[in-house]
Amino acid sequence: MKHAKSLIPAILAVSVMTGAPALMTEPAYAAEASQSAVAEQQPVAANNGVHTFLSNVDAIDHEIAALKDFQKKDSTALTEKDQNAANQKLTYLHKVKELVYESKDKADFIQNVKAAFPNYAGENDLEMTAAALFPKKQEAPIPDTGSAQDIAAIKKVIDQYADSITNYDLKEAERIWQTDDRTTFIHPRGNEYGWKAIRDHFYGTTMHEHFSKRHLYVRDISIQVYGDSAVAVFYWDFPAVFRTDGTEVTTHGRETQVYERTKDGWKIVHVHYSQMPITGEKQGF
Secondary structure: OOOHHHHHHHHHHHHHOOOOOOOOOHHHHHHHHHHHHHHOOOOOOOHHHOOOOOOOOOHHHHHHHHHHHHHHHHOOOOOHHHHHHHHHHHHHHHHHHHHHHHOOOOHHHHHHHHHHOOOOHHHHHHHHHHHHHOOOOOOOOOOOOHHHHHHHHHHHHHHHHHHHHOOOOHHHHHEEEEOOOEEEEEOEEEEEHHHHHHHHHHHHHHHHHHHEOOOOEEEEEEEEOOOOOOEEEEEEEEEEEEEEOEEEEEEEEEEEEEEEEEEOEEEEEEEEEEOOOOOOOOOOO
16 A cells, blocks of 8 residues: 555544544644545544544444554554554444444433543534434324333333344243244345244344344334234344454344234234335335
């Protein structure tokens, strides 16, 4: 890569975000780095060590991937101190991404980031990032219907469902699914008929074999109870790491779940999920 020496100080100036001193000690390098980084698609920190604006989770993933790629390409040119600073930036980005899903709103996100990084510099950029990541939400189009007890019980099942995927916990899954041949699951990689197929193919192959790490976050839940049956619809976010090569991926989508009331509580009898709508011309049909 051209200008490898020039790029290093500018890229690693991001260490100020973790409370460490900036490494951008040569302003001329920073100017040159910004120009060559644009041409070569390299991640560069904002001038003067101020955190760059992150518009969405995809932007965070791009920064992570670009920094990892830079580390691999220029490993021989980076000093130990440079590598440590780069790793600090990666740690920061991963934590910010985690807090996006764990925070309930813009104010909570800002508070959580400040708590995680008390020496964080660039509060204006933090405010802008929070505003972009947490736009004002519209009310759910359909209010929940059913008793408060049923709504709470089904929401607990949804939480357990998310945990069973995140932790690959089959015992947890068996507690919330109707484990017979009537149960069905439709997802982007196939259709599963019966609990055994869901357990082996979806949990075992799609989730566990493909990903070394995964976390299913659920939001904007709407529940309708119809006597001894119920339907829930919600949105989800799914950051994960491929087991084969460590590549990180984040997907987003929506899901419908159908439940049956049993003597042991509400059980999942059907799931259908897909990614977010495709609205381009001649797409999504």
